Amino acid sequence: MNCSICLNIYTDPVMLRCGHNFCRVCIDRVLDTQDQSGVYLCPECRKRFTQRPALMKDIALRKIMEKFLFTQPTQTEPGIFCTYCVDSPVPAVISCLHCEASLCDKHLRVHSKSPEHVLSETGTSLENRKCSVHKKILEYYCIEDTACICVYCSAGEHREHRVERLDEASEKKKEKLRNVLQKLITKREETEERVQSLEERRRKAQEKSSGEAERVTALFLDMRRWLDDLEKRVLSEISRQEKESLSLSALIHQLEIKKDELSRKMRHIEELCNMTDPLTVLQEPDTGDLCDPEEGGGDEDTGGHKTHDVDDLDVTVISDTFCTLCDIISGIRVYEEGPADILLDVNTAQNNLLISDDLKTATKTEEKQNRPKTAERFLYYQVMSKNRFSSGQHYWDVGISSSRYWRVGMCYPSIDRRGDQSLIGDNNKSWGLRRRRSRGNNYLVIHDNKQIQLPHNISSDRFRICLDYEAGQLSFYELCDPIRHLHTFTATFTEPLHAVLWVREGSIKISEGGRKWTQPS
Known part of the structure; x- marks a missing residue:
């Protein structure tokens, strides 16, 4: 049936x-x-x-x-029924648009084998699946007009058009949609990566802003401290010299009294000299005092003050103080790159230098390290850093231990490794700070074998080396409180620069530079 x-x-x-x-x-x-x-x-x-x-x-x-x-029986109960299982509703029903029937899983098998039977979910309105002109099921797709048509439409107005079955056209469109979906997935992944990259940049910018705010706050705190110290020093010097000026006033008063006394005696002597009566002159009772005006006129008469010890207000200290203040304000330089992470290069270390495992410390030892002899290894007690700097602003710190005979600085990679002029500063390819073993203040800066004696009394064993490559400046500082500028070399750098140590005794350790630093002149 x-x-x-x-x-x-x-x-x-x-x-x-x-x-x-x-x-x-x-x-x-x-x-x-x-x-x-x-x-x-x-x-x-x-x-x-x-x-x-x-x-x-x-x-x-x-x-x-x-x-x-x-x-x-008629379907009086609510629900969806299979056209062939009319006696009871079924849970899963598919509509066959071609047959205009509802099918359960059992009766679906035969319909699904034929391409003419277009299947759809039961909830799909049948009227929406029919041609509005011929009232027939839409079975084909016109590619040229991009329209779903029925069998009569394909033989009529769409006769010479390219026509495909709905399922074939649907699969082709699905394939295009899958390609579009894949492109959208790729774009979404790229967008997510971009968002993550921007979020990372925003995080870094916030961290940098926070760090800069802290740095600026610390800078101005240091500047206020420096200004307070300078103010106290200037006022103290003025107060000291003011006290000296008060003692000057007392001395002037005493000298005025002495002058009046001398004037009185001078008038009395003049009167005696003008007398014609010899008896009167000889009978003068204080003749001895009058005749010896120099007696008792020494330091005792002026209260022990020596006039040559009292000078005018000394403005030299004040001028020097204000010059220092100007240097602090005008010479501020911010090292944006922060402390350089210096690592020593064992391949350049002389065989009597022991390099620590973290590549931060060089120690002079009597035991040779039996490293191979290479062209890059120093013959004398020196070692270079792995790091090289050809731009930017950088600084690094060193700590000296048990040594009164050392050099630290920076050099070109082309520095001589074996000649007599291979030591730091003994050539035109290196700049250094050195200490000699002799007693007293024997700190010098040296370049191209020209030494400059430092006038400062250095007591610290920690120093900072600062490089501003583009500005052509290499500066040395003593890490005391406050940090003290020792010397600045000015040059036009033509090669990258390496940190370099010369350790004749004891050890030198490269320490962490800490946070970003603002260099005072």
Whole structure:
């Protein structure tokens, strides 16, 4: 009782001359599609007809179907029912648009094998799946007009257009959509990476801003401290010299009294000298005092003050103080790159220098290290850093231990490694700070074998070396409180610079530079 085309219960069954029955609507649709070829085939046995076969009513089958349909129960209960399982609802139902029937899993098998049976979810409105002109199921897709059409549309206004079945067109579109989806996924991943990169940049910018704020705050605190110290020093010097000026006033007063006394004696002597009576002159009782005006006129008469010890207000100290202040304000330099992480290069270390595992300390030892002799190794007690600086501003600190005979500084990589002038500062390819073993203040800066004696009394064993490559400045500082500038070399650097140590005794350790630093002149 099922049509082999729609697999549904016969509706208005008709019969071909070969004896096979079909729904009238189903066989008409098949024959319509065969009109263009002029060859007609039975969908069941594939019998060929040269002319469109006439459709004969199968009265017996029609009566059977009418009786069958009349005895079927009606669907009065709510829910979705399979067209063939009309007695009870089923949980999973698919609609066959071609057959205009609802199918359960059991009856779906046959329909799903035929491409003519377009399947859809039961909730899909059937009217939306029909041609608005011919009221037939939309089975094809016109590529040129990008429209879904029925079988009559394909034979009519879309006759010469490129037409595909809906499932084929749908798969092609799905493939395009998958490609678009993949591109969108890639773009989304790129966007996510960009967002993460920007978030990282924002985090770093915030950290840098916070660090800069702390640095500026510390800078101005240092400047206020320096200003307070300078103010106290200047006021103290002025107060000291003011006290000296008060003692000057007392001395002046005493000298004025002495002057008046001397004037009185001078007048009395003049009077005696002008007398004509010799008896009166000889009878003067204080003749001895008058005749010896120098007696008692020394330091005792002026209260022990020495006039040559009292000078005018000394402005030299004050001028020097203000010069120092100007240097502090005008010479501020911020080292943006921060402390350089200096690591010593063992391949350049002389064989009597022991290099620590962290590559931070060089120690003079009597035991040779048996390193291979290479062209880059120093013959004397020196070692260079792995790091090289060809731009920017950098600084690094050193601590001296148990040594009164050392040199620290920077050099070009082309420095001589074996000659007599290979030591730091004994050539035009290195700049250094050195200490000699002799007693007293024996700190010097040296370049191109020219030494400059430092006037400062250095007591610290920690020093800072600062490089401003573009400005051509290499500066040395004593790490005391406050930090004290020792000397600045000015040059036009033509090669990258390496840190370099010369350790004749004891050890030199490269210490952490700490936070970013603002260099005072």
